[in-house]
Structure formats: C-alpha cells, structure tokens
C-alpha cells in the first residue's frame with residue numbers, strides 16, 4: 504500500500520489527500536457532539552437541573568456548589584452555572600496536554616482518538632440522566648483530552664515538512680470543525696430545548712453523532728499517515744532519541760509565549776456560550792420576521808416565530824464555513840502582492856478583530872443599561888448588532904485559530920507534537936476558566952462596561968503580540984513565520 508504521505512506528495516498541488524477528508528468528517532461529528540452539548544449546557548443548568556426541586560437529585564451538586572462558594576462566596580444559580588461552564592470548557596482544553604503526552608509516549612495518535620471518541624460517546628449518553636450530570640462532564644473532559652490533540656496532529660502528519668498545503672489543510676479541517684458546530688445547535692439544541700424532558704434528546708443526538716464520527720474514522724484508517732507509534736515500530740535502525748537542540752528549545756519557548764498571549768483571546772471568545780448566550784436569550788428580540796408585520800405576505804405563525812436562543816450558537820460556525828474561502832482568497836491575493844501578514848501577525852490581527860467586535864454592541868448595551876437603571880423593562884435589542892459582532896470576531900478567529908494549529912505542527916519537535924498541541928489547547932483552558940470567572944460579573948456590572956472589559960482584554964493581547972513580533976520571529980526562524988500562507 505502507498506504510504507499516505509507519499510500519496511499526499513503525489514496529488515496535484517492544490518488537492519489534498521483523502522486522509523484529510525476522513526479527519527475532516529471525524530472531527531465534524533465529534534464537534535457536533537461537543538458543541539451540541541455546549542449549546543444546551545448553561546440553559547440546562549439554569550432552567551432545569553439546578554432548579555431547587557431538581558438540584559438535590561444531581562449527584563455531587565451540593566459538594567460542587569459548596570466548594571465553589573467557599574472560594575468565590577455565595578453564588579446565584581446564574582453565577583454558579585457560569586462558573587461550572589467555565590470550569591468545564593476550561594478542563595476540556597486542559598486535558599489535551601495529558602492526552603497528547605500519553606499518545607506521544609505510549610498510546611499513539613490513532614488509538615488515542617478511538618479511546619477519546621468512545622469515552623465521549625458514553626458521556627453524552629450518561630448526560631441523558633440528570634443525576635449523572637457531573638460524572639458525565641468529567642468523562643467528556645477525559646475523552647476530549649485523548650481525542651482533540653491527536654486528531655489535530657494527524658492532519659499535520661499527512662504532509663511532508665515544508666509542504667505548503669499544510670496551512671491550507673488546517674483551514675479545511677477547521678471548516679469541518681465548524682460544519683459540526685453549525686449543525687449541532689439546530690439538531691441537538693432544538694431537540695434538547697423542545698422535547699421533554701429538557702436536554703435529554705439533545706444529548707442523545709450528540710452521542711449518536713460521536714458514534715458516527717468513530718465509524719468514519721475506523722473505516723478510513725488506511726488513508727491516514729502512520730502515527731508516531733507506527734513510525735517507531737517500523738523504524739529499521741532503533742536510534743537512541745537525540746536530546747532537543749537549542750533551536751528546538753527556542754521554538755518550544757516561542758510556542759509557550761504564544762500560547763500565553765492567546766489566553767485572553769479564548770477568555771473573550773468563549774463568552775459566546777456563556778454571557779453572550781444570556782444576552783441573546785434575555786435581551787435580544789428573536790422574533791426575526793416580526794419587522795415584516797405590516798407587509799401582509801407572511802402568515803402569522805411565521806411573523807410570531809421566535810428563533811430558539813440556542814441557534815445563536817450556530818452563527819459563528821456558519822460564518823467560519825462561509826468566510827474561510829473568502830479569507831483564503833484574500834490571503835492569496837495579498838501573497839501575490841507580497842503583503843500577506845506572517846502567521847504571528849495574523850494571530851495579533853485576530854485578537855484585535857475580536858476586541859473591536861464588541862464596540863458594535865455598545866449603543867444597545869447603553870440603552871438597556873439606562874432602562875434597567877430607571878427600573879423600566881428594557882425594549883429587546885435587535886439581533887443585528889450581535890450578528891455583526893459575530894461577523895467581526897469570526898474573522899478574528901480565522902486569523903488566529905487555524906493559523907496557530909498549523910504553526911504548532913510545523914514548529915514542534917516531531918516526538919513532542921501531540922504534547923505541544925495539548926499546550927496550544929491549554930491556552931484555551933486558562934482562557935475558558937477565566938471566561939467563567941469573568942462571566943460571574945455579568946449580573947454585577949452594566950452590560951456596556953462588561954463589553955468594554957472584553958474589548959480591552961482582547962485588544963491588549965493583540966497589541967502585546969505585535970510588540971513581541973520581532974523576538975518571536977527570531978526564535979521561530981524567520982523563514983517559518985514568513986512562509987505561512989494559510
């Protein structure tokens with residue numbers, strides 16, 4: 504059988520090996536499961552299982568509530584749910600450092616993906632039972648730890664070092680992530696919100712999605728590149744592992760600094776599933792056809808239809824799918840004019856775009872704050888500004904996230920690549936934890952000040968990245984930073 508990497512080399516320069524589409528579809532279904540569950544999570548806690556009549560049946564509820572209150576003081580149901588959301592999504596991204604290390608050392612990237620997928624599928628089915636909520640969250644975290652870094656590094660494995668298709672492959676892979684994230688709120692979110700008991704059938708559909716992903720992955724094994732364990736087993740001369748060179752160390756340090764600078768990005772970005780979800784649910788008019796009232800050509804059922812709040816969780820993902828080809832074409836156009844930013848500059852631009860996106864929400868936030876201050880029931884805000892805000896931060900995400908994934912697989916020493924991928928996701932851990940922490944201030948601050956805080960955080964990290972561009976490029980090797988043409 505042809506070596507998949509050789510197959511990758513033999514396909515035309517703009518085509519990708521079949522393995523990429525196997526990984527694309529596997530990750531698509533895994534993200535369907537993850538985001539379907541995440542779309543329901545905050546609402547499920549606030550509207551269902553943390554209600555006084557239900558909370559006592561949830562295994563571990565008292566212990567977790569008391570522990571968090573011991574650290575943070577008394578927590579309302581909203582603040583508690585925000586904290587749990589932040590801790591959960593945070594740990595989901597901490598676990599990859601362990602899953603990555605275990606795969607690098609022992610398990611191999613292929614088996615790790617299967618182990619992770621099976622654990623996550625079981626967790627989704629456990630979520631169908633309210634009492635198992637916390638053990639299921641724990642299983643989701645462990646499963647994701649095995650799955651996420653090891654599927655991402657396998658994309659990089661398909662391409663030889665220096666193959667320019669690698670960057671584009673990560674953008675394609677990122678589209679797969681977001682096709683899954685787009686579908687899940689519509690399917691899992693709608694089932695979870697509308698079919699009683701609340702949540703159950705949404706989690707069920709997420710579990711089915713994970714199983715579909717596993718089936719596709721197992722079926723497509725022969726199209727994937729050999730993983731680290733397979734390469735070691737087939738090596739004819741068992742050379743002792745050379746210590747890391749000073750150049751390797753420089754790159755590792757540069758990646759660490761970059762990951763630290765990414766933390767505020769994820770803190771702000773992850774508000775989507777947390778406070779922004781609450782903003783959409785509580786403050787936005789989701790009767791999206793009501794403005795057509797006077798025109799008389801739509802039936803009342805359509806005019807009065809209210810978009811489920813969970814559907815907002817698809818906006819970002821739909822936009823990723825729609826904007827990726829545009830951004831890729833734009834970068835190609837810039838490349839021809841030799842004005843394409845380096846990967847590092849792109850990441851800095853990504854943070855700034857994320858920050859300024861919140862400016863769009865300020866006028867509405869001020870209006871709602873003023874009404875609340877005057878004890879008047881505020882008029883619901885239109886969905887347009889939050890949609891525009893999402894457009895801008897999605898562009899920011901495209902500048903940062905796939906570019907960063909590709910950079911990790913290029914720079915990390917091959918025997919540490921899954922671990923370094925785990926480190927990349929670790930910035931999401933700190934980011935997501937802080938997302939929950941800051942989210943707990945949602946009810947304590949005015950909405951306008953909250954959005955300004957988000958803007959300041961993201962813009963500051965973007966400016967720090969710009970300030971550190973030169974030393975980071977020196978550490979990474981000028982060539983690498985300049986050749987990224989995602």
Ligand code: GLN
Nearest residue numbers: 534596680769904928931
């Ligand atoms: N949205 C992307 C995903 O689900 C990135 C998440 C992250 O790195 N925090 O994979």
